Amino acid sequence: MNILQAGDKAPSFTTTAVGGPYGSGSTLKLADLKGSPVVLYFYPKDDTPGCTTQACGIRDAWREIKATGAHLFGVSIDPVKSHEKFIGKFDLPFPLLSDPEKEIVEAYGVWVEKSMYGKKYMGTERTTFVIDASGKIAAIFPKVKPAEHADLVLKALRGLGK
Numbered sequence: 001m002n003i004l005q006a007g008d009k010a011p012s013f014t015t016t017a018v019g020g021p022y023g024s025g026s027t028l029k030l031a032d033l034k035g036s037p038v039v040l041y042f043y044p045k046d047d048t049p050g051c052t053t054q055a056c057g058i059r060d061a062w063r064e065i066k067a068t069g070a071h072l073f074g075v076s077i078d079p080v081k082s083h084e085k086f087i088g089k090f091d092l093p094f095p096l097l098s099d100p101e102k103e104i105v106e107a108y109g110v111w112v113e114k115s116m117y118g119k120k121y122m123g124t125e126r127t128t129f130v131i132d133a134s135g136k137i138a139a140i141f142p143k144v145k146p147a148e149h150a151d152l153v154l155k156a157l158r159g160l161g162k
Contacts (some may be wrong), residue, residue, distance in 0.1 A: 003109055006139055007149035010038070010131045011107035017073065018080050019087040020095035025080050028073075028097065030135075037070035037160050038131040039153055040097075041144070042110045044124045046078045054126070054146035055092055062093045062105040067158040073097045075104055076124060129155040 004011070005009070005049065011028060017028040041058070043051045055074060058065065065072055075097040080084075083096040105124050106113040114123045128149065130139040139156045141149075 004129070004137055004140065006137050008137050008149055010040075010129065010135055010137050011104075013104045013107060015096045015104060016080055016099060017095045018083040019092060022095045024084065025098075028095075030131075033071050034135055035133050037068065037133055037138075037157060039065075039070055039072040039128065039157070040075050040104075040108070040131070041072070041128040041149065041153070042075045042105060042108065042124050043126055045076060046082045046096075047089065050126070050146045051076075052090060054144070054149045055086070057147065057150035058094060058153070059092050061154060064154055065094075065150075065157065066157065068154075068158050068160075072153070075099055077102055077105060128153065130159055130160070 012030050014027060014029045016025045018025045041101050043054055045051055072094050079100050080098045083098055099105055102111055108129060110127045111122060112125045112127045113120055126144050128141040128144050129137055132138040138160055141152050
């Protein structure tokens with residue numbers, strides 16, 4: 001498993017982005033965003049209680065987040081169709097990245113063994129990466145509490161300019 005730290009170069013990727021300026025889906029490469037801060041927030045599954053709270057928190061803070069000049073993406077292993085429904089149901093203004101092959105979650109070290117009711121399984125750990133304009137990881141927020149997520153992201157983005 002990849003254990004990334006602040007200061008490391010962010011792992012590159014190419015995937016499908018859905019929503020926001022990417023509409024019903026288009027190819028996105030992390031390298032295309034160099035020169036601007038990027039937030040990648042990894043979450044377990046579309047339209048589940050915690051993930052919905054997290055996404056709606058970002059939605060509600062979207063004007064402030066966008067004003068920082070950063071690109072923000074939610075990332076899960078859900079397929080494009082699931083992302084489209086999630087975006088539509090909750091009127092999410094930001095794009096989601098589809099990673100069904102688990103390439104991005106593995107590269108960022110968030111595909112981990114989890115446990116629920118004594119049963120072990122593999123899943124995405126709720127983690128956020130803030131990447132600076134040069135492509136280096138500026139901050140990592142592991143095991144983010146969904147209701148606090150938007151405030152953490154805003155604070156980190158505002159700190160990048162200092």
